[in-house]
Amino acid sequence: LIVGGGNVAAQRIVSVRTADAHVILVCPAQGLIDETRYRIENKEVTWIDRNFVDSDLDGMDMVLTAMDDHEESARIGHLCRSKRIPVNVADVPPLCDFYFMSQHREGPLQIAVSTNGQGPKLANMIRTKIAATLPKDIGKTIEKMGLLRAKVREWEPAIENSGKRMGWVIRCCETWGLETMSKLNELKGKEEENLYKVLEEYFKKNEVPPTSLVFPSSPEIALIGAGPGDPELITVKAKRCLLEADLVVSDRLIPQQVLDLVQGELRIARKTTGRSDEAQEELLEWCLEGLKKNQRVVRLKIGDPLLFGRGGEEILWFRERGYEPVMVPGISSAFSAPMAAMIPVTFRGVSDQVIITTGRGTKGSMPDLPEYGSTRMLVVLMAVGRAVELRQMLLERDYPLTTPICWVENANCPEERVVLGILETMASVVVDNNIKAPAVLIVGKSVDVLTR
Ligand SMILES: C[S@@+](CC[C@H](N)C(=O)[O-])C[C@H]1O[C@@H](n2cnc3c(N)ncnc32)[C@H](O)[C@@H]1O
Structure with missing residues (x-):
């Protein structure tokens, strides 16, 4: 029984109808809004055109009051309690025996x-x-999985095998993951029949078929920027690629919080002291193995994939082997580290140029730093081990000893540290503060423009 005919009553009708309730609505015609009137005309509810009378409760299993008269509403609530009929009095929680979810x-x-x-x-x-947060068309995916469970019962109907059936379906779900499973929605006719044949074979062996076999995809290599470390600083596209990839081959620098997004197989580059070329070749070979197995492979790189870190060389390497990488940019530490330290890399009237450079060139060579320019900012990556040499070179390029500098270690990560100084102390602060890579060095007048 629903008492009332306004907006709340209209919502209640929808809620209880979805649970197949037979609804009697008591409300004088003048209290009906268009929607409740529509439900009456559509014969979804039985309507009694008058105010509530106590005998309306006879034979009711559940009562919902949704009316403006709060006194009458509370009276009905108490009456229901005395008759032990579950009741919900709209907007009066103490008088409700249950709530709507x-x-x-x-x-x-x-x-x-x-x-x-x-x-x-x-x-x-x-x-x-x-x-x-749910994948698109999750309802359809669930129906497909329901169908699979029914098939599994056909393949092995014996009651004593229910453990094997349930265990196999559970392992399939865990292996494939929600995002991948939603691909079941795309299969049609023959494709679907063939899939069930493959699944039956594997079920009989009590093995879970690999994701790439059930949901074949064309091989793809994506070079993706992971951003500087904070998982919230990864792009929406990069996140989607990570969730969907069969294989992710990652740089060592990428923090665990970002790697936690990976659903498929994850392989991390080995430590590289003195053998970085071999390690690089090895991780590219891992990618190639995945591509040959028709997998969607992500090569995950810190910051932006094309700012240092051999991103361009990797594009050429894959091209030579017949794969054109998909590129997904990332937020580079070159910009996020100064921002983390509240340093605007350009500031009207103070700085109007930014040069991004490495502190360590190929095979350990020194970079060619620019001459001093009073409105020029320098952002130096991979500079920690080179602080003494870089300082010397900047002095030779006429940088004043008083030029403000800043080291930002682990920018945008929980362990982030900002150490300020001037060119004179640029190298000594590294030792005094035990600054370690990854860190970005920022040099120029904007360094203290917001704190001066
Ligand atoms: C091989 S380069 C890669 C740069 C990367 N592609 C980017 O766009 O940030 C590695 C250097 O990036 C810098 N770096 C990367 N992430 C950093 C972070 N979270 N904090 C400070 N520096 C970072 C450090 O200078 C590190 O030595």
Whole structure:
């Protein structure tokens, strides 16, 4: 029984109808809004055109009041209690025997969020947030998995094999992952039949078929920028690629919080003291192995993939082997580190040029630093082990000893440190503060423009 005909009553009708309830609505005609009127005309509810009378409770299994008259509403609530009929009195939690949950439905999927009557709007916001994280058409994917479970029962119907059936389906779900499973929605006719044949073979062996076999994809190599370390500083596209990749081959510098996004296989470059060329060749070979197995491979690189770190060479390497990489830019430490230290790399009237350079050229050579320019900023990557030599070179290029400098270690990571100084102390602060790579050095007048 629903007492009332306004907006709340209209919402209640929808909620209880989705649970197949037979609804009787008591409300005089003048209290109906268009939507409740529509439900009546559509014969979704049985309507009684008058105010509530106590005998309306006879034979009811559940009562919902949704009316403006709060006194009458509370009276009905108490009456229901005395007759032991479960009741919900809208907006009066102490008089409710149950609350409505905020629900998300998509085919067979049902997600219900409750705040135990304390924050219905919050429940609604939480539900919307949860629903937004689900893969597209998840309802259809669930139906497909339901179909697979039915097939599995056909393949091995014996009741004593239910453990094997359930275990196999669970392992399949865990191996394939939600995102990949949603590809089941794309299969049609013959493709789907063939898939079930393969799955049956594997089920009989009690083995989980590899993801690349069930969801074949064309091989793809993507060079992706992971950003400087904070997982929130990765692009939406890069995150999607990471979630969907069969194989991710990562630089050593990438922090665990970013690697935690990887769903497929993860391989991390080895330590490289004195053998960086071999390590580089090895990780490219790992990528190639994946590509030959038709996998979607991600080569994950710190910061932006094309700023230092051999990104360009890797493009050529893959091209020579017939694969054109997909490129996904990342936020470079060259920009994020100064920002982390609140250093604007350009500032009107103070600096109007930024030069990004390495502190260590190929095979350990020194970079060719520019002459001093009073409005020029220098951002130097890979500079920690070269602080003494770089300082000397800057002096030779006429940089004043008082030029402000800043070291930013582990920018945008939990261990981030900012150490300020001037050119005179540029090398000694590295030793005094035990600054370690990865760090970015920033030199020029903008360094202290916001703190001066
Ligand atoms: C091989 S380069 C790669 C640069 C990267 N592609 C980028 O765009 O940031 C490695 C250097 O990047 C800098 N770097 C990368 N991440 C950093 C971070 N989170 N904090 C400070 N420096 C970082 C350091 O100078 C490190 O030695």
